[in-house]
Amino acid sequence: ETGVTQTPRHLVMGMTNKKSLKCEQHLGHNAMYWYKQSAKKPLELMFVYNFKEQTENNSVPSRFSPECPNSSHLFLHLHTLQPEDSALYLCASSQSGRGSYNEQFFGPGTRLTVL
């Protein structure tokens, strides 16, 4: 595997389900991100992890719970979601720190549908 991978690529869940999205980066980066992309809305940054520590949480509802066990893996745990949470969830990674320019590499995304 190369680059940034995400599983599953598609997920359909009911509002009472619990599911998890997985992201893995094979680039040796030290920062990882979750973004939400909804139709006709700008890309929304949800969470940032730097060296496994969460450094950004953009007022994301608690029904989204991130987990970063190491610099290569990032999870997004989902529970009691709402239909408006249906979107494409994108994971990205970068090499952070001064001089790195923060060039982010994205995975293909998980298309989530909440019924």
Added chain:
Amino acid sequence: GDSVTQMEGPVTLSEEAFLTINCTYTATGYPSLFWYVQYPGEGLQLLLKATKADDKGSNKGFEATYRKETTSFHLEKGSVQVSDSAVYFCALSDEGGATNKLIFGTGTLLAVQP
């Protein structure tokens, strides 16, 4: 705060036409600038970047020049192909990458017709 403004789409062109997608930014200091492309059903891919004023980023026939005097980073291509149909995002990163954040524009849909 920092922001990116790009032209509203969709932009519809015929094959071999000239493409310009405008992008302007507001930032303190000297940000790095990026263009990302998203093909249907896929994530974002870095298309090109420029890290200082007057730099020109280029890739796959696309070009953009970092213009500090006009705070712009317009994307151009001399002859588009149907395969260029995608959504294009302009983005900036703070100077030196200190905060790990990219600020994205809203995206511009490009549709190229044969």
